[in-house]
Amino acid sequence: MYQPKFTINNIILKNIGIIEAAREVIDHAPLLPYYEKEFRKDAINRAVHHGTHIEGNELNLDQAEKVMEGESIVGRERDIQEVLNYRKVMELIGESRIQNSEFRVDREFIKKLHRLTVEKILPEEKCGVFRNTQVVIKNSLTGEVSFRPPLPIAVPIQIQDLTDFINNEKDVHPVLKSGIVHFEFVRVHPFVDGNGRVGRALSTLILFQEGYDIRKFFSLEEYFDSDASSYYQALQSVSKNDNDLTEWLAYFTMGLAIELSKIKDKIEKISIDAGLKQKLGGAPLMLTDRQLKIVEYIQKTGFLQNQAFKTLFPMVSEDTVLNELKALLQNGIIKKSGKTKGAKYVMSNK
Secondary structure, three states: OOOOEOOOOHHHHHHHHHHHHHHHHHHHOOOOHHHHHHHHHHHHHHHHHHHHHOOOOOOOHHHHHHHHOOOOOOOOHHHHHHHHHHHHHHHHHOOHHHHOOOOOOOHHHHHHHHHHHHOOOOOHHHOOOOOOOOOOEEOOOOOOEEEOOOOHHHHHHHHHHHHHHHHHOOOOOHHHHHHHHHHHHHHHOOOOOOHHHHHHHHHHHHHHHOOOOHHHOOOHHHHHHHOHHHHHHHHHHHHHOOOEOHHHHHHHHHHHHHHHHHHHHHHHOOOOOHHHHHHOOOOOOOOOHHHHHHHHHHHHHOOEOHHHHHHHOOOOOHHHHHHHHHHHHHOOOEEEEOOOOOOEEEEOOO
């Protein structure tokens, strides 16, 4: 079985501490089903967009979201197909039967992930098939050779070692295990293309299986894509440090700590004031950014009327603002006085 070499240093310990604290808040925050769904949708959208963008996909986030919604856009056919494919990959690893810790990750499952990732992009005979040629891995930004994967003859054996590690290793912290799997898969580079996407998906699945799905609110891909040079440098650090993964794991755990901290902060932001929190029985309620802005406006001015919509949201349609108000009304956060366009929206706890 694969035996990774690393040291748990103070940076990793600090990151794990931040991750655990954020996880506790996120996992136990009572949210309305609507907001739970929106958080998960946002995480998938970001994972798909950034997970393909870091590989050279030219679509922006808005375009990627439209593709996932089934809308037509103008873009390279390959870019559109990559987004559609990676969405299927994310959906697959999120299935309960696969997310279950009893599910065994084997070579056939990895090949299935690859087929979904490169469908209609690579020739059929290369989809879900281990490479039979030698390759070198280059930084897509600089063209520098990052590392040289093992010879093709070694790929099946080393992937078997990795799946044994995934299925049998119980002593390594789940977050570290996820980072180890991420690196090792990319190092082996079992396919001619699509290894980065498959490796990141497999890494996320490890978190899901090990009880760190964190309500599927997070996306590590955005962290990697935000500074691709740092991502590649962190991967390269392993070979430069005599195959020691410590520097890579420090980078990896920091990414999850940053991502979960952002989500935690948004959840904590929902306690608008003591009166509202008391009204809700002390239970957090997830509000959208627009709803937060509406509540803050009403608390500051005492009320909100339709004619102020354009001032508050200059680039947003009136119907959209009314939908945000409807959700606040339904949850008893605000109330409406009057029935015409002169009606006022006020805090219901007043």
